Structures are given as structure tokens and as C-alpha cells.
Amino acid sequence: MKRKQTLIHNKVEIVEDRDDAVWAMDLNYRLTAFNPSFKIRLKCEGWDKADRGMDLRAVYRSGSFFKPCEQGCERAFDRFATTSKHTFEQKGEVVVHEFSFQPFMNSSGKVIGCCIWQKDITQEVDNNHRLLESERKYREAQEVANIGHWGWDMKDDKIVWSNQLFRIFEQDPGKFKATFEALSEIIHPDDRQAFIDDVQTSIEENKMHDITHRIVLGNGEIRYVHQKGRAYYDEHGKPKYMSGTTQDVTKAVLSNHQIVQQNQELQNFVRIISHNLRGPISNLLMLSKIYEWGKDEINDDIVKKIEHTTEALDQTIKDLHLSLSLKSADKKKFREVCLKDVMKDVNGLLTEEVTKQKASIRTDFSQTDTVFGAKSYVVNIFYNLILNAIHYAKDGVPAIINISTYQTKETVILKFADNGIGMELTPEKERKIFDMYGRLSGATEGKGFGLYLVKTQVEAMEGKIEVESEKEVGSTFTITLPNKV
Structure with a gap:
């Protein structure tokens, strides 16, 4: 023992x-x-x-x-x-x-x-739990963002994918062997060479691999993915490894395609409207030229208003196509726009609406009476916001629209406040009313096209538009533009 x-x-x-x-x-x-x-x-x-x-x-x-x-x-x-x-x-x-x-x-x-x-082993267990929790959250983040990570061993031509990547490419982890050639086969034939060239350039020039391309799934479905990655090198400067991320951006790309298509349709619409209105406008202007002035004071006044309104409409139609071609807007042609001149044009266009609805338009341009941009844009912005306030007035209560300006060192602020029906405004509604064909309500006629134009033209002048509204109190649209003075 x-x-x-x-x-x-x-x-x-x-x-x-x-x-x-x-x-x-x-x-x-x-x-x-x-x-x-x-x-x-x-x-x-x-x-x-x-x-x-x-x-x-x-x-x-x-x-x-x-x-x-x-x-x-x-x-x-x-x-x-x-x-x-x-x-x-x-x-x-x-x-x-x-x-x-x-x-x-x-x-x-x-x-x-x-x-x-x-x-x-408490600390070790805690560390393992934290690691597992971190990995769980990382997997969840990849799933929510529809993004996965990958690593490519160039020497052995082996690519390691995260689980989310297998889901994006709809491949079976147990069957699909990820190699560069196998990945290339999934890429759309029309995008394949551009992808290979981008990878090669990234490796040779030590640049970020960054490309969006299409992939073709087993069932023929086409998806768009955004690939980003970087190559890593050994002590001799030879590439040995590459890692990065792949994100499914199909929805974003298709949405952009839809926007481009809508813009093209919008431009075609403007061309058709411009062409169809050109004849009647020209005839009205010609009639005003041959009218015998001075024989009847009442008729002179009527024809003068018709002429002024027609000229303003003619100028608006001429500028409308340019107003919608916002991406190609020539900012070199932007200049100081006098707001009083803008109101003269708008008053001419809205004379009938203002008189019929007994609306009041009050302006205060004492702080600044100019903005920097395109006059046609500013006229359209004023026209649509004032018309919007008139259309959404309370029943039996004439619309009162207060337009005021404020100036800071860096910005010019325009405020359009009304006493209309207002609305319960949520972030979603605020976004929607500026969408193409978005509307504040279904109680009035119109397709809700005006506020979309306002927003796009404000943004074309490097500005932003915001709205505040309270039901039965009214709405206030605030436009912030850069101060170029």
C-alpha cells in the first residue's frame, strides 16, 4: 500500500x-x-x-x-x-x-x-458563449442584409462561403464545390468577362474588387449581386488570398431600372403634351396680336389677362421638358431668381383658381427676395405648392397661403404655410406624398404629380423639402436651398 x-x-x-x-x-x-x-x-x-x-x-x-x-x-x-x-x-x-x-x-x-x-473554466465558458452569441448575431445580420462573406485560397483554388452566400446563390453546401471556375459559371454570360477582368485588375494593381453583376440560378432566375473584396500577398509580393463580401442587390437594381423607365416615360409624356399644347397656345398668342385694342375697355382687360396667362403657360411648357431632365440639368445656367417675378408668373397662371376659391396669397420676401437656381423650377415649385394649398382648403373656408423667406449664412429657406385640412403625418406618409403619383388624400381630383415635380426640382437645385402638418390646422412646406450669394 x-x-x-x-x-x-x-x-x-x-x-x-x-x-x-x-x-x-x-x-x-x-x-x-x-x-x-x-x-x-x-x-x-x-x-x-x-x-x-x-x-x-x-x-x-x-x-x-x-x-x-x-x-x-x-x-x-x-x-x-x-x-x-x-x-x-x-x-x-x-x-x-x-x-x-x-x-x-x-x-x-x-x-x-x-x-x-x-x-x-468560468471565463473560458463565458468567452465561448460570447463568441457563439457574436457569431449568431453576425449570421442574423448577414441574413437581414442579405449579404455573405467569402475567402478565396488562390494557391489551391478553394473558396469558402458563409451560409448566407449559399442561400444567395441557391447552392447546396454539401454538393457545390466553390472554385473560381464554378463561380464564373454561375455569373451571367454577358457579365462574366467584366467580372473576371475586375478580379484580375484588383489582384494586379492591389485595388478594391468592386462590381455589380448578374448571376443565373439553377431555375433560370436572374439576380443582381454586389461583390467587394481585396487581395492579400505573401512576403514576396505574390497574391495568395482574397476575401470579401457578396450582397444580393436585386431589389435595389430593379427599383433603379424602374425609376429610369419612369423618367423616360415622363419625358415622353412631356414631349407629347408640349406638342399638343403648342398649337392652341400659338393660336391664342396670335389672336392677341391681331386684336384691336382700345375699342372696349372691358374686352381689353379680358384679352390682356388671356394674353398674360397664355404667355406664362407658353413659357412653362417650354421649360417643362428641361425641368424634368434633372439629371442633365446644366447648373452653369443657374442664376439669381427674383421671387417677385416668380409670383407675377404664378399669379397669371392661378388667377382663375384664386378668384374662384377666394384664396389669399400673402408674401414676405423681406429677408431675401432671390434664390439661386432655374426660374422655371422656382415657378413650378411655387405654382404647385400654392395650387396644392387651394385644393386642400377646408370646406367653406377660403385658403390663406403665407409665403415667407429666411436667410442664413449657408442657406435660403422658403416656407409655404396654409390653413387647410392638414393631415396626420407619419414618416411613411411624408415620404409617400413626394412619390410619383403620391397623394395626400383621395378627396380631391388629380394624380398627385405636382409634389413629385416639386421635390425633384428642389433636389436639382441641391436643396431639400420637408413638410409639417396637423389635421384641421394646416400644412407647412419648408424648402431649404444653398445660399450662393
Whole structure:
């Protein structure tokens, strides 16, 4: 027995200075060896001291800390080395300890005892939990953004995809072997060479790989993806690895295509309207030229108003196509626009509406009476916002529209405030009323085209438009333009 205890004791001596608790016992659960950490732990559990030869069964059954030990030792006696994790509360905190049970055998292979190694792995478990949580959130973020990451080992031509990439490309992770050639085959034939060239340029010139292209899925569906990545090089400057991201941007690309198509349709619409109105406008202007002035004061006044309105409409039609070609607007032709001149044109266009609805338009241009931009844009903005206020007036209450200007060092602010029906405004409604064919309500006629034009023309002059509204109180449109003075 003494020889057996000496053998076990010698094995334990190698961990004398460790913080982990290590101890050994014989087949009768008698303590044969231990390190200082075990002695400290035993005292913490209410035992006065650790003595060789003490029966550990009472220790194992007395407290929560040593709870896994009796079963673990029994397994070791049956020649099975085992490890178990034990979670318990210590000083108000949850801790995790790992217990390893190793059978001791003599030279003939007979089990003579067991060595137990205990260590606190709480920090390690916490780190693993944080890592797993971080990975979970990263996977969720990829899924929400529909974006995945990839890495390409150029030497072995192996590409590692994240799970989201397999979903984007609709490939089976167990069947699809990602290589550069296999990836190229998925890319739309018309985009394939551009993709290969972009990758090659990125590698050769150490530039960012950045390209949007189409892919063709197994069922023939076409998707658009945005690829970004960068190459990495060895100590000799040779490319060895490339990594990056791929995002499904199909919805965004198709939406942009739709916008382009709408703009083209809009321009065609303007051309048709301009052509169809050109004849009647020319005839009205010609009639005003051959009219015999001075014979009837009332008729003179009527024809004068017709002439003024027709001239303003003619100028609006001439400028409308240019107003809608916002992307190609020549900002070099922008100039200071006098707001009083703008109001003269607008009053001519809205004379009938203002008179019929008994509307009042009040202007205060005392702080600044000019803005920088295209006059046709500004006239259209004033026209649509004033007309909008008239159309959305309260029943039986004449519309009052207050137009005022404010100036800062960097901006010019225009405010159009009315006393109309107003609305319960949400961020979604605020966005919608500026959309093409968006409308404030279905109570009035019209297609809601005017506010779309206002927004696009304000943005063409590098400005922004915002709206505040309260039901039964009214609405205020605020336009902020750069101060070019």
C-alpha cells in the first residue's frame, strides 16, 4: 500500500504550484496526495485540514463543490478516464468548473487509484458563449442584409462561403464545390468577362474588387449581386488570398431600372403634351396680336389677362421638358431668381383658381427676395405648392397661403404655410406624398404629380423639402436651398 501511495504522490507533485486543485486517492477513497490549491478548497468547503489517509467519501457527499467526484471516481476505477463540467453558485455568481478523473495503474496494469484535476473554466465558458452569441448575431445580420462573406485560397483554388452566400446563390453546401471556375459559371454570360477582368485588375494593381453583376440560378432566375473584396500577398509580393463580401442587390437594381423607365416615360409624356399644347397656345398668342385694342375697355382687360396667362403657360411648357431632365440639368445656367417675378408668373397662371376659391396669397420676401437656381423650377415649385394649398382648403373656408423667406449664412429657406385640412403625418406618409403619383388624400381630383415635380426640382437645385402638418390646422412646406450669394 505504501508503494502505491508513493506512486500516486509522485504523480501529483508536478502540479504543486498550480492554481487548479489536484489530488489523488486509492481504491478505498483515502487521500494519498494533494496540492496546496486542494487544501485551500477543502477548507473553503468547511473541512479543517487535508490529511493523507482521510476518507474522501464524506467530503464528496457533503457539499455542492465536490458533487461530481464520487461518480467520476467510480468510472475511473472501471478504467474509464472521464471529464465533467459542474455549474454551481459561488458568492452570488454562477461559476463553471471542470473535473477530470484519471485512473492510476501499476506496472501490471491494475488500477490502484484515481487522480482528480479540477479547474475553474468560468471565463473560458463565458468567452465561448460570447463568441457563439457574436457569431449568431453576425449570421442574423448577414441574413437581414442579405449579404455573405467569402475567402478565396488562390494557391489551391478553394473558396469558402458563409451560409448566407449559399442561400444567395441557391447552392447546396454539401454538393457545390466553390472554385473560381464554378463561380464564373454561375455569373451571367454577358457579365462574366467584366467580372473576371475586375478580379484580375484588383489582384494586379492591389485595388478594391468592386462590381455589380448578374448571376443565373439553377431555375433560370436572374439576380443582381454586389461583390467587394481585396487581395492579400505573401512576403514576396505574390497574391495568395482574397476575401470579401457578396450582397444580393436585386431589389435595389430593379427599383433603379424602374425609376429610369419612369423618367423616360415622363419625358415622353412631356414631349407629347408640349406638342399638343403648342398649337392652341400659338393660336391664342396670335389672336392677341391681331386684336384691336382700345375699342372696349372691358374686352381689353379680358384679352390682356388671356394674353398674360397664355404667355406664362407658353413659357412653362417650354421649360417643362428641361425641368424634368434633372439629371442633365446644366447648373452653369443657374442664376439669381427674383421671387417677385416668380409670383407675377404664378399669379397669371392661378388667377382663375384664386378668384374662384377666394384664396389669399400673402408674401414676405423681406429677408431675401432671390434664390439661386432655374426660374422655371422656382415657378413650378411655387405654382404647385400654392395650387396644392387651394385644393386642400377646408370646406367653406377660403385658403390663406403665407409665403415667407429666411436667410442664413449657408442657406435660403422658403416656407409655404396654409390653413387647410392638414393631415396626420407619419414618416411613411411624408415620404409617400413626394412619390410619383403620391397623394395626400383621395378627396380631391388629380394624380398627385405636382409634389413629385416639386421635390425633384428642389433636389436639382441641391436643396431639400420637408413638410409639417396637423389635421384641421394646416400644412407647412419648408424648402431649404444653398445660399450662393
